[in-house]
Amino acid sequence: MFSPTALNLRNRRRERWFRSLFLLTTVILVFPVVAILGTLIAKGGPILSLEFLFTEPREGMTAGGIFPALLGTVLLVTVSLLAAVPLGVAAAIYLSEYAAESRFTRVINLAIVNLAGVPSIIHALFGLGAFVLFLDLGTSILAAGLTLAIMNLPILIVATVESLQAVPKAFREACWTMGATRWQTIRMVVLPNSLTGILTGIILAVSRAAGETAPIMFTGAAFFIPVLPESVFDQTMALSLHLFVVTTQVPGVPEALPYGVALTLVGVVLAFNALAIGFRTHLRRRKKW
Amino acid sequence: MTPPSEATEQTPPAAAIRTRKLNFWYGSFQALFEVDLEITAGIITSLIGPSGCGKSTLLRSVNRINERSGDVRTTGTIEVLGHDIHGERVELARLRQKVGMVFQRPNPLPISIRDNVMFGYRLQNPANSRNKSEQEEILEGSLRKVLLWDGVKDCLGRKATSLSLEEQQKLCIARLLPVKPAILLMDEPCSALDPQGTEAVEELIWELRGDFNILLVTHNMAQARRASEECVFMLMGRVIEHAPTVEMFVTPRNPQTSDYIEGRYG
Incomplete structure (x- = not known):
């Protein structure tokens, strides 16, 4: 009596589809943020120091x-x-x-x-x-x-x-x-x-x-x-x-x-x-x- | 502003609220039609009628609080204790202190119990003129009056919003007292409360009878019957009948009133 009909099954498939789609877009959105911060930290991190922050630029910057x-x-x-x-x-x-x-x-x-x-x-x-x-x-x-x-x-x-x-x-x-x-x-x-x-x-x-x-x-x-x-x-x-x-x-x-x-x-x-x-x-x- | 009649001491008790040909519009929607009403001083009058009949609108006209709802228009007059509330020299803040209001949902401010009760007092008394012991007296007196003192005297610093709904509603009545209102308007004060809370607040309203002129809007016919001495029945923005409560519920004069009371609509 409560077993799924063909329509139910189709809806269930759609449900899965949309769920994955929304998840995917969220992940795609997070990716650039992580990438940007990651690159900045990886490449700029080593140069950061108190001296870097608190002294003037030298030699034509x-x-x-x-x-x-x-x-x-x-x-x-x-x-x-x-x-x-x-x-x-x-x-x-x-x-x-x-x-x-x-x-x-x-x-x-x-x-x-x-x-x-x-x-x-x-x-x-x-x-x-x-x-x-x-x-x-x-x-x-x-x-x-x-x-x-x-x-x-x-x-x-x-x-x-x-x-x-x-x-x-x-x-x-x-x-x-x-x-x-x-x-x-x-x-x-x-x-x-x-x-x-x-x-x-x-x-x-x-x-x-x-x-x-x-x-x-x-x-x-x-x-x-x-x-x-x-x-x-x-x-x-x-x-x-x-x-x-x-x-x-x-x-x-x-x-x-x-x-x-x-x-x-x-x-x-x-x-x-x-x-x-x-x-x-x-x-x-x-x-x- | 002493009415000349007072000197001769022959007047019947002055009306607490008197309206003459009061019409009220929200935009193009007319909510009140030619309301002529005399609310007797010193008693509790209840205002009954089906949803949308204008009872809340009438109530909210008496302290002019519905003027803040934007596009509204009033014609006709309202007098509170013999004074025109639309007069040129009327200060809205003064009017609202004299005509206090209790709302459907208890609306204590999200500050301490003490600060809620003393809010009005502090508005009237600038910081330098406040007397500490007088403040404590007023605080205790107001909370005692609403039968709340014993329950909260040890936690006056607690957030008012953490009280039960019944206590919150009592607090909302208590905080009106320091500004010494003459009239209390109550807009279905028990409709958000459980049966015990309703009973307790009704009892309180009955206690306040005599000290204040009380106008009580209610949906609950039994409440009107229990808690008021006179009753006004409204329908479609008009006053249909105004009579002593006992009379209205036993021998209503108007067929529409009896239909409503017997539950044929509403």
Whole structure:
């Protein structure tokens, strides 16, 4: 009575087929990640040392370390976060909590989503025009950091709006019925409960800020500077640009050097992300719900 | 704002809530039609009717909480204790403190029991004007009032969300007390609770009777019968009948009311 019919058997075969297909695609996706990291570690690992990380390049960048580039990337990411996070979170709060549903806010939302799709080279040109020339910041860490911030704002805003709206309406109603204003509700209940989502947005932003080359090339990152930057108004080297330079622009670079730079770049991004993830886990543990 | 009639001391008890020709729309959908209602002060009034009849909408109009649902429109007036709640000088935060609300699903905030109860108090008292011993008194008093003190006095720092649903709902009532509401709106406060929880919360509501004007939306006819003194029957956004509970359940005047009470629809 319960033995499979011909149709059941066919469905069962299909079931196996699709299962294998999905498994296969997942494996294919994992492969490049493993391959990239594996190559980087195998070829760049040996050159990594404290000396490599913390000394200046020598002999036309064919020897020595990468400290100015490492420091530059950390500074650029920091400046871009300092500018983008407050702005992005504030804009997201307005869009999610205050703005009434209207043609105006729909246009703004559309603009933000589209801004996320603008190629980074366009952001670079915007940064050059707006920060370097118009605001007269010159090619500097500040101008480059701000350009990266503009590039990251849409991601931050979208991620933050989503996490704000994921806070249950019941929490807001609870606040209202005790006479909390909108801002009190946001500050005491909505923001604390959406912090983890906002941090996820920040993690994405860090990865992009650290990795992008085009936006900083026009606005603040230099080919080679023998001294460390003294303020945010100085130019700087950066890992992403340095990688490009030592790979394609300088003759006689030992093979391990670009791999070492790439590995360091990945390491910086992971370090920033680990920081954010650690903070997020800490908050989750404290919240317990 | 003293009504002139109070001086002559001849007035019948003022209405806790009075609506005049109240209409309400969600977008183009009209949820309330010409509602004229006088909720007697000092008692428990229950609001019954089938799903979608507008009882929750009416309830949510009284503290203007449904204005946050986007595209809504109200015409007509609502007075709470004689004061127009749509008046120009009405501060929404004040209105909502005076007209507290208990929701269908208990919604304690994901913070400690203590912080939940003191949330409203802290909103009203900036950090520098807080009196420590007064706070402890208010905390204990509020939790005692909802019959929760003995159960939680040793774990006030615990997450409120770790309490049972019944305790959570009691806590949701307790946290309204420090802001001294005059009216309590309850939107099916027992519908998420098990039978014991329902009984306990009903008992509590009955205890609060007299201290607050209570308007209770319920799906549960037996609850309306047990827990309220007057009863309002709504259907399709209109008030069909408003009478003392005993009268409504024994001798309903309107045939639609008796159909509903006898379970022919709803």
